[in-house]
Amino acid sequence: MKEGKLMLEGRYLLFGDDYGDVIKVRNQCLDVDCNSNDSMDSEAIHVIVYENNHPIACGRMLIRGEDFLFDRIYVIESKRRNRVGDFVVRLLIEKANLMCAEDVLVSCKEDSRVFFESIGFRERRDLCDRNKDQVNMCLNLETFLNKKSCCK
Incomplete structure (x- = not known):
C-alpha cells in the first residue's frame, strides 16, 4: 500500500442494526461523551466507514415521502481532507439511487x-428552513449520474 492512501470499507446499516460505531464517530466529532443518537436514527439508513476496522466516518439518509435527506455526516478530525466525507456522501447517493430517488437534499x-x-449539490432557495444558519442544497440524481431513468 502506498504511503498516504487510505484503505476504506463502507457499510450500510439498516433499520434495527447496532449503531454503536456511528455513535463513536459522532462523539469524537462533536467532542462529547454521551449517547449522541436521536429518535430519527431508527428511521434512517446509515453509512459507516472503517479504516482497518476502526470507524472513522458516518452519515445517514432519512426518507420523508419523496424527500431523501442526508444529514449527520461526520468524519473524525484526523481523517479529514482525505476525501472520506466524499466517500460517505457517494455511498449515500448510491443507496438513494437504488431506492429510485430523483433528488437528494442536505441542509448544511x-x-x-x-x-x-x-x-x-446546488443551493435551493425555495426550500424553507427555520434555521437561518443553514444552507439548503439539492442534488439531482439524473444529472449527477448522467442517465435517463431509474427503475423503469
Missing part, C-alpha cells in the same frame, strides 16, 4: 457549502 452550514458543491 455555510462552511460546508463548498464541499457539497464539489460533489454536485
Whole structure:
C-alpha cells in the first residue's frame, strides 16, 4: 500500500442494526461523551466507514415521502481532507439511487457549502428552513449520474 492512501470499507446499516460505531464517530466529532443518537436514527439508513476496522466516518439518509435527506455526516478530525466525507456522501447517493430517488437534499452550514458543491449539490432557495444558519442544497440524481431513468 502506498504511503498516504487510505484503505476504506463502507457499510450500510439498516433499520434495527447496532449503531454503536456511528455513535463513536459522532462523539469524537462533536467532542462529547454521551449517547449522541436521536429518535430519527431508527428511521434512517446509515453509512459507516472503517479504516482497518476502526470507524472513522458516518452519515445517514432519512426518507420523508419523496424527500431523501442526508444529514449527520461526520468524519473524525484526523481523517479529514482525505476525501472520506466524499466517500460517505457517494455511498449515500448510491443507496438513494437504488431506492429510485430523483433528488437528494442536505441542509448544511455555510462552511460546508463548498464541499457539497464539489460533489454536485446546488443551493435551493425555495426550500424553507427555520434555521437561518443553514444552507439548503439539492442534488439531482439524473444529472449527477448522467442517465435517463431509474427503475423503469
